[in-house]
Amino acid sequence: MGLIAMSERDLQRIEVLSKVTAGRMTLVSAAHVLNLSTRQVRRLLNRMSAGGAASIRHKAIGRPSNNRICDGVRDYAMAIVRERYVDFGPTLAAEKLAERDGLTVSRETLRQWMAEAGLWLxxxxxxxxxQPRLRREAYGELVHIDGSEHRWFEDRGDPCSLLVFIDDATGRLMQLRFVRSESAFSYFEALELYLKAHGAPIAFYSDKHSVFRVAKKDAKGGQGMTQFGRALCELNIEILCANSSQAKGRVERMNRTLQDRLVKELRLAGIDTMEAGNAFLPDFMADYNARFAIVPARSDDLHRPLNLAPDRLREVLCKREQRYVGAQLTFSFERQRIMLEETEVTRGLVGRYVETYAYADGRLDLRWKGHSLPYRTFDKDQRVTHAAITENKRLSDVLAYIKERQEQQSKPVVKTNSDKNGYKPRGRKPGRRTDYMNDPAVIARREKALSRLDAAE
Structure with a gap:
């Protein structure tokens, strides 16, 4: 007789039933241990005494299931999947087999068949x-930038975004800034603080956010660069976009670390606003870098000094666009109508392009060959454009702006038909009714009508 494979449950049953047979355990105790009824334990004892311990095994072991699907149905289903649904997942393929082909197969059965046939992984x-990427060798050679939207102040304040600048070679926190959302102006503000504190690095490493990269390949304006990319080009700083989140894993892991450490530090400090948080961040960065920053492979600092006047830096870190001047010396700019004041210079600008300089504080400057042009604004509309394309990272900020505008608008007064017709209630509501029989106006009208009737008679 060869070896007989038995399960752990069967071995346990044989052990307990042997104790009952030997008189070391009662039938009731064995039923309690095996979680069976006493009648079932008695049946197992009879089977073991008649056929030995091997008879305890389930009779269906080694036999095909009674509920199995026949091989013909399996071959037919897999033939259809190979022909029509080869790139479908098991769930969708099972749905289409039932809808279009009248073949009902559970998704898990189909998943097993597709996996065995090599059609599903x-x-x-x-x-x-x-594969992990080695760090850059020198400080300031590559700086990761990213924004992390989170409830940084927990329930004490509104959620906001944290702009993170981290050096690749050392892991140092170079710049942190709380902002309402990721936008060109918020990155301009953080970049200005970075440049004044450290200088210009060789390159920034970012994701494919629209602040850093033009998503539309055939975009007409901007020469294929965003406003942030244009500013970095003028500052002689390269911008590189990662193809995946794993490629910029250092800043992603830093975001997770900050969402743990920084949130708790802000809680202990009792900070609940972005202004107080931005004032707290320099001390936090200094303490973090002193504890966790590493020494680079080379001691060189590749940051370059910024040889720009403050006014010139502000002109670089702004939104600059070109607008076509119409016959009435007007053009559109961000849902506003801009009209140039008529001067000797502006008269000759019809059919030409002027350059707009939009700053973070709301100022707008118009220039033609470096000269500022006088203008005035009208038809200002502060509504959000209907069906406007809004990115996920700016959705919270846009919704907050919409809610603020809606709360400022007064609700329209809707008149009922009774109000339009001049109807006045006659005192039929609960309470003391109006006595119209003793009303002087009613009495005067009645007497006037009676006098006209007497005159007619």
């Missing part, structure tokens, strides 16, 4: 591995 099998 599990999530674990599809997983890709990203």
């Amino acid at each position: 599990s999530r674990k099998q599809r997983r890709t591995f990203h």
Whole structure:
């Protein structure tokens, strides 16, 4: 007789039933241990005494299931999947087999069939591995930038975004800034603080956010660069966009660290506003860098000094666009109508392009060949454009702006038909009714009508 494979449950049953047979355990105790009824334990004892310990095994072991799907149905289903649904997932393929082909197969059964046929890989099998990238050798050679939207002040304040600048070679926190949302102006503000504190690095490393990269390939304006990219080009700083989140893993891991450490530090300090948080960040960065920053492979500092006047730096870190001047010396700019005042210079600008300088504080400057032009604004509309494309990272800020504008608007007064017709209630509501029989106006009208009737008679 060869070896007989038995499960752990069967071995336990044989052990307990042997104790009952030997008189070391009662039938009731064995039923309690095996979680069976006494009648079932008695049946197992009879079976073991008649056929030995091997008879305890389940009779269906080694036999095909009674509920199995026949091989013909399996071959037919897989033939259809190979022909029509080869790139479908098991769930969708099972739905289409039932809807279009009248073949009902559970998704898990179909998943098993597709996996055995090599048409489906599990999530674990599809997983890709990203090889770790070595750090840059010198300080200031590559700086990661990213924004992290989070409830930084927990329930004490509104959620906001934290702009993070981290050096690749040392892991140092170079700049932190709380802002309402990621936008060109918020990055301009953080970049200005970075440049004044450290100088210009060789390159920034970012994601594919629209602040850093033009998503539309055939964009007509901007020469293929965003406003932030244009500013970095003028400052002789390169911008590189990562192809995946794993590629810029250093700043992503830093975001997770800050969402743990910084949130708790802000809680202990009792900070609940962005202004107080920005004042707290320099001390936090200094303490973090002193504890966790590492020494780079080379001691060189590749930051370059910024040889620009403050006014010139502000002109670089702003939104600059070109606008076509119409026959009436007007053009549109961000849902506003701009009209140039008529001067000797502006008269010759019809059909030409002027350059707009939009600053973070709301100021707008118009220039033609370096000369400022006088203008006035009219038809200002502060509504958000209907069906405007809004990115996920700016959705919270846009919704907050819409809510603020809606609260400022007064609700329209809707008149009922009774109000339009001049109807006045006659005192039929609960309470003391109006006595119209003794009303002087009613009495005067009645007497006037009676006098006209007497005159007619």
